[in-house]
Amino acid sequence: MPNASARLKHGRRTRRRRREDPARNELVSSSLESAQQCLFNQDYGTAFVHYLLVLNLAPMFKDFARESFRFTLFKWTEELDSVGRIQDLFDCYEQALELFPADEVILNSMGEHLFRMGFRDEAAGHFHKALKLRPDYPEARENFYRVANWLVERWHFLMLNDHGRNRKYQQAIQKAVQSGCNTVLDIGTGTGILGMCAKKAGAAEVYACELSKTMYELACEVVTANGMDGSIKILHMKSLEMEVPKDIPHRVSLVVTETVDAGLFGEGIIESLIHAWHHLLLPPQRGENEFQEPSATGRVIPAGATVFGMALESISAAGELRSPVSCSPEPDDSMEPYTTERLSRLPGGYKPLTEPFTALNIDFNNVQELEGLSSREVQQIRLPVTQEGELDALAVWFQLHLDEESSLSTGPQEDTCWEQAIYPVHSFVLKPQDELLVEVSCRDAFLRLCSVAVLRDGHEIRLDKRLDLQDSGNPIPNPNPNTEAELCSALACLQTDQNPTKDFCMLECSEMALLNNNDYHQSFCSALAKLFSQLKVKCQNKERGSGVQSGPTDSADSSDLLYVLDVSEGFSLLSLIAASNGHVKAYSSVEKTKQQEVLKRLARSNNVPEQHLEFWLNHTEDEQGMLKRPSREKLWSAIMLDCVETCGLIRQKLMEKASLARCLLEDGGQIFPAKIVVHGMLVESDTLLLESAVQGQEPTLGFNIAPFINQFTVPVHVFLDFSTLECRHLSDSVELFVLDLMDSTANYTNREVTVQATSAGRLTAIPFWYHIYLDQEISVSTLSQNSHWKQAAVVLQQPLEVRARDRVHLAVKLHKSAISISAHIQNTPGQMEQ
Structure with a gap:
């Protein structure tokens, strides 16, 4: 059949046409x-x-x-x-x-x-x-x-840029592998760097696990790029779920991990190591007199840790370190008992009120000690007060013992990527010769420190029983001074309580910080009162013109009530502030039942009628829309928009919400805020560079990591605390952009701004913040000292050298809610991209 192949090719070319199917x-x-x-x-x-x-x-x-x-x-x-x-x-x-x-x-x-x-x-x-x-x-x-x-949280970049930390871990792993630990498990591998250190040191088998899908995929890319994809097995799972031989063929002789946070135990290292000792690690080395081959024993890097603490006063404004976290001795899984700060960067510094003390020692190679940690008896430590000052917090740091010879310290004087854990306490003025009683416990595997008493002149002053209303602040400006005490008592219930009741409500850190922002609430109180006064005068003038007599102004069912809608995200007091003005019906966006109960309790304390405060998200089946007003009601007198995220960014779809809100306002009604003005400044900050990307051209410990993790470099750095940022100011603050929520015709998407440098330096970033104008006269700043907001910064990919008096040209763009900025020096060719 000499022509069969030709017929086969012809058949492939002429496919049968599909029949039409009517x-x-x-x-x-x-x-x-x-x-x-x-x-x-x-x-x-x-x-x-x-x-x-x-x-x-x-x-x-x-x-x-x-x-x-x-x-x-x-x-x-x-x-x-x-x-x-x-x-x-x-x-x-x-x-x-x-x-x-x-x-x-x-x-x-x-x-x-x-x-x-x-x-x-x-x-x-x-x-x-x-x-x-x-x-x-x-x-x-x-x-x-x-x-x-x-x-990819910013601390990943900080840690990879911390050359001292990287080198010490590498040396400890190398020494362990060369002493016989040939099989290694890296728990929480991140970029895979510790596992690669083990393989480079000569380990025969290396396994790694990572819970985050993003970091798991990143580690796989990194390991492949470094030629180790066939020799390091990476698992996308928690170590607590790993089994032998299902996930790894046998027990390993070495576990390496850095699953520790500023409070040491916050990332679950205790639980993961207990599981590892029981299921994944070879037994630990026994006593010196008992024969046991090194290869048949297991060990952990780090080998252990020593935790230190110190009582201190913040030199800056009172309350700087009173963080909204749970410092109750009663365990609560919903909240860590500490926040974090880099003490060396606190504005004004801090004053140690006691000498540093040892709070805890832990041996990670002793499984019995790990298992007994949470059941340890509460340890009471007596600390002599060394100088007079107002007790603001207990600060904690630790020394991580990698092995017998090498350690890492997270202390406030160390130049590391670590912050310190801050335990807020009831404020109290301490004097020399006082003794501070501090209780240390590890219930629920969190390290908990609580200052419980002061010994003065032979008398014990209990701190854990006193109610310090200053800690709660007075976030609701109360128009009725006679209920001030009731209001403070109600607010005190929002704080952690030694004996929580059925009405107890735990708020998130950002929500507690919002509650303590007195300027914010006072500004809203003033702006709302002014608007309501204007609307009532307008209504009275209209009635006089029509010859209609108004009814009693205090009637709860009066037809001319003013209607206010608060669409803030999370917990908000703005609806209660509005309702407390009287003759106002306010609708709150608070969703959680416990938080709604708190608002109702506060409403009763302020003599606000129950029917004047409603929760509109309880009726979403009827509403079917974000800013839709309740049925049978007139248009809104005021709509309060949540415009700025706590992290320092403008909320997504803000302008779309503002456009809709304007359509729902009655004549003379107001959106709050009416306008947002973005301010910024030129700065030089190596810290921002280190937190934004892996720096330099050299491989990290000889490994090619930077190109992969730097894919997650973002042009805008969020959750920035400008007051504690290590930076040099290269200019005065300038207005960058304006968002007008009441007048859409006044808005734009691009703006050119020229800034004159006041100092020479390397321009690395432009931090920005907001002046939020509730009306033309009343405003709040997200940069103020007691603000609950953080700031953000555009970080330049390449620093720009500037001289004093140089004119730096900024091209500012707003797309949706994202701000971008590019910079170049005028009369200098080329433009430095953000």
Whole structure:
């Protein structure tokens, strides 16, 4: 058959044409028509089903129907979201991505839903895919930057830039491997650096585990790039879930880890090491007189730790270190008992009131000691007071013993990537010759320190029993001074209580910081009172003009009540402030039942009628929209928008919310705030560079890591505390941008700003913050000393050398809610990108 191959090729070229199916075509045509009719009738669920049918039966319509299908998908999933049908929502997105797997808009939108639901790893994957498909897609880029701040926390960069820490870990691992520890498990591997150190030192087998999907994938990339992908097995799981031989073939002789936080135990090192000793590690070395081969014994790096503490006073404004965390001796899994600060950067510094003391010693190579840690008796330590001062906090740091010879210190005087753990205490003025009684415990595997008493002249003054209302502040400016004490008592219930009652409510750190921002609440109180006064005068003038007599102004069911809507995220007192003005009905966005009960209790303390405070999110089935007013009510007199995130960024979709809010205001009504002015400054800060990316061209310990983790470098650094940032100011503060929430015609997207340098230096960043104008006269600053907000900063990829009096040109852009800034020196060619 000499011509068979030719016939075979011919058969491949001439594929049989598909037969037309009239019934199928009719179904596609009628379904497409039905989809369009359902869209017209706003029946998005049915329209979505019709589109699925059409596009599955007739893929040739994909380009034609893409925009309408997207619109239908987004409207239908909004409805599903509003009624809590989350699984159905994600099913719709999965069906959409089966049809359009390379649609960057659908990928980005699904990522946004995932992020709001708390699935940050999955959200990042969708944003990253969208960016790969369309690198200039600004929405996906902004979303990826926001997610990157969560997924790869900035301390990863700090640790990789901490050459001393890296070198000491490498030396300890090398010594252990060379002494016979040939099988190694790296718990919480991060970038994989410790596991690679073990392999480079000659370990025969190296395993690693990482819970974060993002960091797991990053470690796999790093290990592959360094030629070790065949010799290091990385598992995407918690070490607590690992088993022998299911996950690793046998027990290992060495565990390396750095799963410690500023409070030592906050990342679960105790639990993970107990599990490792029982299930993953060879038994520890026994006494010196008992024969045991080194290869048959297990050990841990770090070998142990010593924890130190000190009582101190913050030299800066009172309350600087009174952090909103739980310092109760009663364990509470919902909150760490400490916050963190870098004491060396505190504005004004700090004053030690006692000598440093040893709070705890722990041996990580002794499993019995690890298991007994949480059941240790509470240790009471007597600390002589060395100088007079106001007790603000107990500070804690530790020395991490890597082995018998090498250690790392996180002390306040050390030049490391570590901060110190800060335990807030009841404020009390200490005097020399006093003794401070401090209790140390490790219940629930957190290190807990609590100052319980002061010994003075033979008498014991209990600190854990006294109620210091100053700690709570007085965040609600109370128009009725006679209820001040009741209000403070109610607020005190928001703090941790030694004997929590059924009404006890635990707030998040950021929410407690908000409560203590007196300027913020006082400003809202003044601005609302002014607006209400203006609206009442306007109403009275209107009634006089029409000859209608107004009814009693204190009537609870009066038809001319003023209506206020607070759409703040999380816990907020603004609705209560509004309702406490009288003749106002306020709607709160607070969702949690316990927090609603707190607001109701505070309302009673302020004599606010119960019917004047409602929680509109309890009725989302009826509302179906963020800023929709309750049925049968008139337009809103005031709508309060939550404009700035605690991290220092403008809230997403703020301008869209403001646009909607303006349509819902009564004549003379007000959006709060009315305007936001962005301010910034030129600074030189090596710290910001170290926290933003792995610096330098040299490999880290000889490993190629920087190109991979630096993919998560973001142009805007968030959660920045400008008051403690190590930096040199290179200019005065300047106005960068204005957002007018009441007048959309006054807004713009780009602005050119020229800043004159006041000092010479390397321009590395432009920190920015906000002046939030509630009206033309009343404003609050996110940079103020008692602000609950942090700041943000645009970090330049390459520093820009400036001289004093140079004119630095800034191009400021706002896209959606993302601020970007590029900089160059005028009359100098080239532009330095952000």
